[in-house]
Amino acid sequence: MHTINLQGSWTRREAAELPDLGDAGLRARFRAAFAGAQPFPHLVVGGLFDPAFLLRVAGEFDGGLTGGRAIANARERTHRSGRPSAFGPATQRYFDLMHRHAMVDFLQDITGLAPLIVDPMLMNGGLHESRDGGRFAIHRDFNRHRQTMLDNALVVITYLNADWQPEWGGQLELWCARRKRVVRSIAPELGRTVIMAHGAHSWHGHTVPIDTGGTTPRRxxxxxxxxxxxxxxxRLGYHSTVFALDGKGRFAPSDVVPAGAGASLRQRAGEAARQVVPPVFWNLGRHLAGKL
Structure with missing residues (x-):
């Protein structure tokens, strides 16, 4: 499966915006390509961002890696960024775009993964740089966020390397479920964006050590x-907005339909009961139901 290239009209001096992601035909193409990709759902897109804008992001890497960490072991040799507050303006703009509603809505639609939740602290994300000798053994990513314990669903990677040469290595390899062979190899070229679902068989890495003669890091x-x-x-423990009691010890009236137009009769009945049953008895009933 080939890269889907967008024909962006980057005519402004500093084009740091996304193309129109609301186009129904474009989304349909992406949805079909993502679902049908092998060896696991993914999508490779070229031209999602203005190349000049991405070069500005690349130019801010040295400052963005300040306070980060270098990883060097038998499986991985790479450098990762620290706090996003150290990022330069173009880098901050990139991640602002990635966290906008337009992007999240687009990703939910083409991947079928919803709801998607962003992480402004960029745990395990942010800036990644590998220098000569750098490699990343076959792996699948972490399953949950360490602090929030939310489930890892998707990663989006954009490469920043102008004039990357195939003989330098560093290609992103997507491996089959049994880790026996490479199904797809993706060169880390400037402007290439990879969207990958996380799952039990999402094995990937770049196993060929980078060798550019010390001239070019992979970013x-x-x-x-x-x-x-x-x-x-x-799900049964969910409730909608709870309003304060009025001066007479009663729940204040609400103009909000708690469970929405598609609520089941049981949901509507339960929500109505919660509005009239005193909190102490409501909580006791929920506690006993949980025990049962």
């Missing part, structure tokens, strides 16, 4: 998106 920016795969018990 990319990565954004993770999360979701929450809640169980039945948690």
């Amino acid at each position: 990319s920016v990565a954004t993770y998106y999360y979701t929450r795969r809640i169980g039945l018990r948690e």
Whole structure:
């Protein structure tokens, strides 16, 4: 499957905006390509961002890596950024765009993964740089965010390397479920964006050590998106807005339909009961129901 290239009209002096992501035909093409990709759902897009804008992001890497960490072990050799507050203005703009509603809505639509939740602190994301000798063994990504415990659903990687040569190595390799062979190899070229679903078989890496003769680091920016795969018990424990009691000890009236137009009769009945049953008895009933 080939890269889908967008024909962006980057005519402004500093084009730091996304193309129109609301086009129904474009979304349909992306949706079909993502779902049908092998060895696991993914999409490679060229031209999503203005190349001149991405070169500005690349030019801010040295400052963006300040306070970050270098990883060097038998499986991985790379450099990662620290706090996003250290990023330059173009880099901050890039991640602002990735966290906007237009992008999140687009990603939810083409991947079928919803709801997607952004992480402004960019845990495990941010700036990634590999220098000569850098490699990343076959792996699949972490399953949950360490602080929020939200489920890792998707990663979007944009490469920042102008004139990257194939003999330098560093290609992103997508491996089959049994880790026996490379199904797809993606060169980390400037303007190439990879959208990858996280799952039990999303094995990838760049196993060929980079060798540019010490001239060019391999740079990319990565954004993770999360979701929450809640169980039945948690869904039953959900409630909508709770309003304060009025001066006479009664629940204040609400002009909000708690469960929406598509609510089931059981949901509407439960919500109505919650509005009239005193909180102490309501909480006791929920506690006993949980025990049962």
